[in-house]
Amino acid sequence: MIIKKLPVEFERARVIMQQIEAAGFEAYFVGGSVRDTISGNLIHDVDIASSAYPEEIKKIFTHTVDTGIDHGTVMVLDHGEGYEVTTFRTESGYQDFRRPDSVTFVRSLSEDLKRRDFTINALAMRENGEVIDLFNGLKDLKNGVIRAVGTPQQRFHEDALRMMRAARFASQLDFKIESKTMAGIEANAPLLAKIAVERTRVELEKLFLGQNPADGIEVFVTTGLFKYCPMLAPFEADLRQLATLSEWNLSLSTEVWALLSYTFYFQNKQIGQFLRAWKTSNQVINDTVQIVRAVTEILEEEQSPMMLFQTGRDRLVSANKIALLFGGELQTNDILAHYDALPIKNKSELKIDGKQLLQETELQPGPQLGTILMQLEQAVVNGTIDNQHGLLIEAARKMAKEG
Known part of the structure; x- marks a missing residue:
């Protein structure tokens, strides 16, 4: 198979390949970019594999960076672009089920490709567009099949995260996992506990953001992978329920x-515990709390001004995506219209601040000042006080007098 029209990302990198070949070595595009090009999908990173050893690559090119020299990767810099070139290699001794104990550089493309995870990712392509398929990856790509290269047991012992990648590809590509590969995942699922939670989190997020999340979730649950993820073991029934949902439209990790938090009926504190177990950022935790609160009100067809104000436009869009999955009937544009009608959209729009309150009232620094500012904000958002400086000062004095 020859791809006659290459994406521009490959076209730009061809000069790198040609220079490697001119020096007497082999060079191929490899990995997901080849798979996605054949499938007609957008490509991301362009990876190059070569028979040239790292020191040989550094002799060919003037400008290089040792981005992963121990594993054979050198970045070649060309006209402001960086291209990672990795030497063909074999790996052995995966005692921690995620990293090889030793890496050996080789000159053989087949030796390099046979250590890759799935046949659809074990495709290589010459700079002229000729595809090299040593493991029937093209057939599996055509038929929408995810199949481990060689023995599933060996592939998953080399890197247990590959099991999550299989579930993710089932969702992302809308492919089916071949029976032996599926059985291999089920038999080796406990190994996932040995993988850093950050790596598992990335795959789980991509699974839920794929074009067919229901199938990915089904694999995730049926194989038992979920049992070896932080705080998910008790929620098999809830996860199975998610696998029955349709009309998915999620686009953000938050x-x-x-x-998940809404599905598990988590409240604020539980959401924090859950997301910290997955090592997300504090910003993700804060956003998640606000979105879950909004989902509840939207599904109950309540849109209190304070909920709209605290959630904000972007999080309201996210909240309604989730509400729609659970049968919500409100249109996002209608919700945003209510948001746009709020007197203020953030604290900075309030026509009073703490400094002005101290200058123009008898209030003193302390908790009461903060409480009154919050009450003024709520009153403006709820429409009980107009957002006018004089009215806010008057209301603040009354609040202070009433204690």
């Missing part, structure tokens, strides 16, 4: 965590 939406994934809000969906």
Whole structure:
């Protein structure tokens, strides 16, 4: 198979390949970019594999960076672009089920490709567009099949995260996992506990953001992978329920965590515990809390001004995506219209601040000042006080007098 029209990302990199070949070595595009090009999908990173050893690559090119020299990777810099070139290699001794104990550089493309995870990712392509398929990856790509290269047991012992990648590809590509590969995942699922939670989190997020999340979730649950993820073991029934949902439209990782938190009926403190176990950022935790609160009100067809104000436009869009999954009937544009009608959209729009209150009232620094500012904000948002400086000063004095 020859791809006659290459994406521009490959076209730019061809000069690198040609220079490597001119020096007497082999060079191929490899990995997901080849798979996605054949499938007609957008490509991301362009990876190059070569028979040239790192020191040989550094002799060919003037400008290089040792980005992963121990594993054979050198970045070649060309006209402001960086291209990672990795030497063909074999790996052995995966005692921690995620990293090889030793890496050996080789000159053989087949030796390099046979250590890759799935046949659809073990495709290589010459700079002229000729595809090299040593493991029937083209057939599996055509038929929508995810199949481990060689023995599933060996592939998953080399890197247990590959099991999560299989579930993710089932969702992302809308492919089916071949029976032996599926059995291999089920048999080796406990190994996932040995993988850093950050790596597992990335795959789980991509699974939920794929074009067919229901199938990915089904694999995730049926194989038992979920049992070896932070705080998910008790929620098999809830996860299975998610696998029955349709009309998925999630696009942000925060939406994934809000969906899970809402599904598990987590409240604020529980959401924090859950997301910290997955090592998300504090910002993701805060966003998730707000989105879950909004989902509840939207599904109950309540849109209090304070909920709209505290959630904000972007998080309201996310919240309604989740509400729609659970049968919500409100249109996002209608919700945003209510948001746009709020007197103020953030604290900075309030026509009073703490400094002005101290200058123009008898209030003193302390908790009461903060409480009154919060009450003024709520009153403006709820429409009980107009957002006018004089009215706010008058209301603040009355609040202070009433204690």
